[in-house]
Amino acid sequence: MSGAQAIVRGLEEAGVTLVASVPDTWIGKLMATVRGSATIRALDVAREEEAVAVACGANLAGGRGAVLIQNAGLLNCGGILAGLVELYRLPCFFIVSLRGDHRDPVYYHAPKGRVTEATLQAWRLPHAMADSRGDLAAQVTRGVQFAVESRGPFVLLISGEDLA
Amino acid sequence: MSPRKPFLDALVALLTPHDVLVSCLGANARWLPHMEVSAPVFALCDSMGAAIPLGLGIALTRPDRHVVALEGDGSLLMSPNVLATVAAAGAPNLTTILWVNGHYESSGGQALPGAPVDWPALARASGIPHVATVGEPAGLAAGLAAARRASGPAVLVLPIAFDPAESIPPYSERPEEIRARFRL
Numbered sequence: 001m002s003g004a005q006a007i008v009r010g011l012e013e014a015g016v017t018l019v020a021s022v023p024d025t026w027i028g029k030l031m032a033t034v035r036g037s038a039t040i041r042a043l044d045v046a047r048e049e050e051a052v053a054v055a056c057g058a059n060l061a062g063g064r065g066a067v068l069i070q071n072a073g074l075l076n077c078g079g080i081l082a083g084l085v086e087l088y089r090l091p092c093f094f095i096v097s098l099r100g101d102h103r104d105p106v107y108y109h110a111p112k113g114r115v116t117e118a119t120l121q122a123w124r125l126p127h128a129m130a131d132s133r134g135d136l137a138a139q140v141t142r143g144v145q146f147a148v149e150s151r152g153p154f155v156l157l158i159s160g161e162d163l164a
Numbered sequence: 165m166s167p168r169k170p171f172l173d174a175l176v177a178l179l180t181p182h183d184v185l186v187s188c189l190g191a192n193a194r195w196l197p198h199m200e201v202s203a204p205v206f207a208l209c210d211s212m213g214a215a216i217p218l219g220l221g222i223a224l225t226r227p228d229r230h231v232v233a234l235e236g237d238g239s240l241l242m243s244p245n246v247l248a249t250v251a252a253a254g255a256p257n258l259t260t261i262l263w264v265n266g267h268y269e270s271s272g273g274q275a276l277p278g279a280p281v282d283w284p285a286l287a288r289a290s291g292i293p294h295v296a297t298v299g300e301p302a303g304l305a306a307g308l309a310a311a312r313r314a315s316g317p318a319v320l321v322l323p324i325a326f327d328p329a330e331s332i333p334p335y336s337e338r339p340e341e342i343r344a345r346f347r348l
Binding site: 087 | 184209213214216218219220221222225229246249252340346
């Protein structure tokens, strides 16, 4: 089983019904696997803030939404995280590709990589780094469960290596 | 051009318990707690641009309910990309009602950037299959009925008069109250 398949299995086991996404190279690969799920609806959106609101809407309606975006997109989401997710205390689980860290071969992502974790901490976003040496599906289900139980956000950062 | 409140009165009278109402921040969200609304209401007090995608998430999850999302022209001007998302998702149970008065009403009545945006044309160009302008509150019954019958998502554009003297009540519900009361 590939890492991408393990992540999607984790989403399925966590009861996720709808995944809203803006792709990058890594998230696009993951979404290709999501599209093969029999229980998750994959929704392409035009902008990351939309993905957050769509996921929150799914949660409000009795489903379980998740957001798959790049870290650049997460950096776009400060307003909606504060004004929707935090203000209304809505569960919102994110899988975010951590572009620009030491594992990323693409040089122009580096500025995003330098600020991502510091931004997560400044925004007080609970988060974890995926570890493909461990059980990725379990890491996903734990993240979803944390979001549901805390009625707030949780961000699981992934690298391209985690999808292999 | 009609003021807002008669449009909102007409809309609320048309809603049923099987509908779901999502409101953007601003005057509509502030009026709704003071009105008898038969549909569940989720009203925003922040997050410009969130009402339509929030409504989309609800609509996709509950295809048995018709979701009406209220959005302002200032909010949509900030995030018009959502029209393409809605068109692509194709949910026939989502109707967006766009309130157009050319002003950021809740932040003090500042004017929007002065471009003469053709909202119905923008919605059509984004792929929304059912788009109509409703010029008067009396036309909302027919407009909403047609939107409900549409085979895809609908956008109704309501040109309303900007009235800086409108006596809009303050926000009277806390976000946690709104969320707790929202049950489908």
